[in-house]
Amino acid sequence: MEWETVIGLEVHVQLATQTKIFSGSSTAFGAEPNTQANAVDLAMPGTLPVLNEQALKNAIMFGLAINADINKKSVFDRKNYFYPDLPKGYQTTQMDEPIVGAGTVEIQLKNGSHKTIRIHHAHLEEDAGKSLHEGVLSGMGHGSSGIDLNRAGTPLIEIVSEPDIRSAEEAVEFAKKLHSIVTSLGISDGEMSQGSMRFDVNVSVRLKGEEEFGTRTETKNLNSFKFMEEAIELEVERQIDILEDGGEIIQETRLYNGDTKTARSMRSKEEANDYRYFPCPDLLPVVIDDSYIEELGNNLPELPDARQARFVESYGLSEYDAGILGGEATTASFFETVTEQCGDAKLAANWVMGELSAKLNNEEIGINHCPINAEQLGGLISRIKDNTISGKIAKTVFEAMWNGEGTADEIIEAKDLKQVSDTGALETMVDEVIANNTEQVENYRNADEGKRKKMLGFFVGQIMKASKGQANPGMINQILLKKLND
Amino acid sequence: MSVQPSDIEKIANLARIRIDEQAVPEVVDRLNDILAMVDKMQAVDTSEVEPMANPLDAHQRLRADTPTEIDQREQFQAIAPEAEQGLYLVPKVIE
Numbered sequence: 001m002e003w004e005t006v007i008g009l010e011v012h013v014q015l016a017t018q019t020k021i022f023s024g025s026s027t028a029f030g031a032e033p034n035t036q037a038n039a040v041d042l043a044m045p046g047t048l049p050v051l052n053e054q055a056l057k058n059a060i061m062f063g064l065a066i067n068a069d070i071n072k073k074s075v076f077d078r079k080n081y082f083y084p085d086l087p088k089g090y091q092t093t094q095m096d097e098p099i100v101g102a103g104t105v106e107i108q109l110k111n112g113s114h115k116t117i118r119i120h121h122a123h124l125e126e127d128a129g130k131s132l133h134e135g136v137l138s139g140m141g142h143g144s145s146g147i148d149l150n151r152a153g154t155p156l157i158e159i160v161s162e163p164d165i166r167s168a169e170e171a172v173e174f175a176k177k178l179h180s181i182v183t184s185l186g187i188s189d190g191e192m193s194q195g196s197m198r199f200d201v202n203v204s205v206r207l208k209g210e211e212e213f214g215t216r217t218e219t220k221n222l223n224s225f226k227f228m229e230e231a232i233e234l235e236v237e238r239q240i241d242i243l244e245d246g247g248e249i250i251q252e253t254r255l256y257n258g259d260t261k262t263a264r265s266m267r268s269k270e271e272a273n274d275y276r277y278f279p280c281p282d283l284l285p286v287v288i289d290d291s292y293i294e295e296l297g298n299n300l301p302e303l304p305d306a307r308q309a310r311f312v313e314s315y316g317l318s319e320y321d322a323g324i325l326g327g328e329a330t331t332a333s334f335f336e337t338v339t340e341q342c343g344d345a346k347l348a349a350n351w352v353m354g355e356l357s358a359k360l361n362n363e364e365i366g367i368n369h370c371p372i373n374a375e376q377l378g379g380l381i382s383r384i385k386d387n388t389i390s391g392k393i394a395k396t397v398f399e400a401m402w403n404g405e406g407t408a409d410e411i412i413e414a415k416d417l418k419q420v421s422d423t424g425a426l427e428t429m430v431d432e433v434i435a436n437n438t439e440q441v442e443n444y445r446n447a448d449e450g451k452r453k454k455m456l457g458f459f460v461g462q463i464m465k466a467s468k469g470q471a472n473p474g475m476i477n478q479i480l481l482k483k484l485n486d
Numbered sequence: 487m488s489v490q491p492s493d494i495e496k497i498a499n500l501a502r503i504r505i506d507e508q509a510v511p512e513v514v515d516r517l518n519d520i521l522a523m524v525d526k527m528q529a530v531d532t533s534e535v536e537p538m539a540n541p542l543d544a545h546q547r548l549r550a551d552t553p554t555e556i557d558q559r560e561q562f563q564a565i566a567p568e569a570e571q572g573l574y575l576v577p578k579v580i581e
Binding site for chain 1: 539578
């Protein structure tokens with residue numbers, strides 16, 4: 001039997017506003033518990049919400065970026081449920097009339113093919129607070145949970161996709177594309193580790209060729225691309241096992257644990273919450289006009305697809321390289337600064353995607369926290385270009401730079417790494433190597449043209465070794481050839 | 487449309503409202519009276535009427551994205567049943 005996976009995603013994106021969606025409390029990350037939770041956030045009697053215009057603008061910008069219909073009238077609703085991190089007893093969200101209607105997102109898969117994922121809608125809502133359980137806090141061992149409401153009321157957009165996704169790979173590409181759109185727009189910091197982007201995945205399987213969808217499960221609150229991929233793969237496997245054994249899938253909410261790589265049922269549909277949505281009487285309908293939308297549209301920052309095309313066009317990068325470098329706003333601007341500094345887009349691309357990104361991955365840090373800034377890396381590449389150092393020595397300088405030892409010039413100076421390009425000095429080195437390896441020289445001179453090329457490497461290697469990698473490889477080749485062929 | 491005692495129990499549970507078992511029949515009757523009136527209202531032709539989210543003929547006002555609030559944690563926690571290390575304490579919740 002051949003199975004087909006069907007996936008729909010709900011993505012929560014924290015908006016990068018200064019204040020909460022309905023109150024003037026700060027949303028800065030990392031504050032002391034409950035110091036950014038005011039009377040509105042705590043649902044004190046008599047308080048009223050007032051919508052943050054920036055949150056509204058951010059949602060509209062997202063809608064414009066995915067070519068969605070923007071609803072000129074949108075309405076906030078109450079989603080009713082009880083949980084200690086939700087002081088009002090309801091979440092203010094948008095149900096029937098969201099701000100952003102249907103749109104589309106293009107993704108590119110590893111095999112180079114493109115696919116369109118439809119967006120059902122995107123709406124504005126508030127985040128809940130955080131519950132901290134025993135063990136997280138010392139001295140809280142008496143059967144209590146601690147509630148921090150700093151996050152309560154943080155503006156979110158929830159992006160709901162159509163069930164157009166057919167594999168974990170597509171889901172990850174889609175999620176990454178959304179990440180690059182919202183960070184390019186500057187409407188979210190996209191910091192996954194701080195919960196700025198969270199995914200709920202709806203997964204079902206059906207026999208290939210079947211029209212009807214299978215029963216789906218929802219795995220909630222995945223906070224990394226990797227966990228999302230793992231959770232989907234695990235869930236697909238589980239569902240296929242059940243179905244092939246003649247069982248039935250139960251519609252339920254599941255939780256994935258990224259540490260143990262396991263998932264468990266959280267609640268089934270029978271006990272599922274009935275949220276009893278109704279329009280929020282504390283908030284009036286939000287009405288905007290065409291000129292409001294138009295103005296935001298005219299000032300939209302460059303989007304990932306446009307940037308990718310521009311990188312191909314103006315830097316001569318491959319579509320693949322342009323996708324990697326142009327996908328994310330921070331990486332893109334880093335690359336552009338490096339290029340500007342060193343004047344060589346190809347070298348800049350190689351370094352950003354090669355040495356730099358390997359190091360960042362290794363150390364598990366994002367490019368926005370990179371200890372080497374773009375100007376410094378550009379400076380390093382400039383020294384390769386003007387033959388001050390070789391590509392090999394550049395890696396040594398790079399390491400030193402990473403450890404905060406200064407600019408390329410300072411490091412080259414301090415460590416005396418300057419490439420030897422002095423003909424006299426190089427000739428001496430070549431002469432020495434030739435004198436010390438008479439047998440190899442003899443072999444070389446007796447060999448044919450094809451073999452000679454290979455054998456030349458030995459001599460170059462000896463000279464590089466003798467010069468501690470500082471000999472100018474281009475000049476060495478020239479001098480060596482001349483001397484060996486004499 | 488009408489409700490059964492089981493509906494009342496479910497709604498009461500969702501809303502965290504305690505309704506004594508003896509009171510359920512009366513609540514069922516009263517709610518059904520209201521629903522009967524709603525049924526009567528359904529007879530009015532509203533096909534040309536736009537659904538209304540709010541009775542006021544006004545739009546939502548918007549707020550500038552500038553922090554205006556100061557930290558008043560001490561005052562708020564002074565009236566909380568229990569607080570510790572800056573956190574509001576509640577009976578243990580684990581899903």
